[in-house]
Amino acid sequence: MKPMIRNNICMNAHGPGCEALTEGWIARALEGKPAIQSAVGTSAKKYRSVLVLGGSTGYGLASRIVAAFCLGADTVSVSFEREPSDKRAGTPGWYNNRAFDRAAVGAGLRSWGLDADAFADSTREAVIALAREKGLIFDLVVYSLASPVRTDPKTGQMYRSVIKPLDRPYEGINLDVFSGKISRATVQPASAEEAEHTVKVMGGEDWELWIRALRNTGVLAPDAETLAYTYIGPEHSWPIYRSGALGKAKAHLEATARTLDSLLKPGGGAAWAAVMKAVVTRASAVIPVIPLYVSTLFKVMKEKGVHEDCLDQGLRLFRDRLLRKDVPTDPERRIRLDDLEMSPEIQSETTRRMMTVTEENAEAVTDAEGFRTDFLQAHGFAVPGVDYGED
Secondary structure, eight states, X not given: OOOOEETTEEOOOOHHHHHHHHHXXXXXXXXXXXXXXXXXXXXXXXXXXXXXXXXXXXXXXXXXXXXXXXXXXXXXXXXXXXOOOSSSOOOHHHHHHHHHHHHHHHTTOOEEEEESOTTSHHHXXXXXXXXXXXXXXXXXXEEOOOOSEEEOTTTOOEEEOOOOOSSSOEEEEEXXXXXXXXXXXXXXXXXXXXXXXXXXXXXXXXXXXXXXXXXXXXXXXXXXEEEEEEOOOOGGGTTTTTTSHHHHHHHHHHHHHHHHHHHHGGGTOEEEEEEOOOOOOXXXXXXXXXXXXXXXXHHHHHHHTOOOOHHHHHHHHIIIIITSSSOOOOTTSEEESOTTTTSHHHHHHHHHHHTTOOTTTHHHHSOHHHHHHXXXXXXXXXXXXXXXXXX
């Protein structure tokens, strides 16, 4: 079985590869467990029941792994996956969930995975019913949903998100990490309707619906904490990202964190937006300028010995941020896990190298190979130790 890549989108997934990658993350988490336990020993916090919305891939999966295998927490994950059939493979998250469940059973951990639309009221009702049945009171809720579409549960209207600039077209240099070709990309600005739809999908509206529903039904601890993942990135990516339609949605998400913090604070709880490091996702290869920036960034951070993947970030999030009595934040009350990426030394060298990239030197100046590997591994391919010649 080989990856089927069309227009820089991988159309299939390799089940054993996905499962092997998840198993590798769990093994690495167990290596980091002593440091997490040491942090617990100096903390007044102990997460016992954790809900992860979007826990099948990326930062959501990393969060669930750390909560379960390092803290021993009961975990519930909600993700909308497609199971395999006799005609096509399942989605990567379906296999990741299966590997997690198998490892959790082996470790004697309590875990439940719901394959459902996290945007739907019926899914909220199912999670609440599960919590009541199993005696779960969530003291941490991680919101890690990344979907291109959302149906408003109140009106039934479907909204679609876009990755477009606002006000004016965006022009930038794009590196195709598969072909090695460099081109100039032009993206037309989002309409007012597209921008608002993006906020409806990727903003904080659904996150707030979850927290209020859990709180109103008594399955959220009085001192519960919650966080949602966001990204800022360097200024040269802002026109297509932070200052674009998606950035408008992220600003709404971060504003929602402040609203939820005010809601939870009287009971001793808190809410944050956690700004994470740039990583390769299943959609990374099709966003203009991102492949060039991320592959160059990886090269610099690896040379400096500070590169992190989703699991590394998840371990540091719990160890050095969440488990502290006073969680360190920036002036906007955001947890900053992009601190290494955004350090002046890393950014200046990344920018300098980006200015020198050509088709002839791209493999040497950037870590295009690392980008390709991460992209393929997100779909279960290029994972060490997996026999891809097996039927």
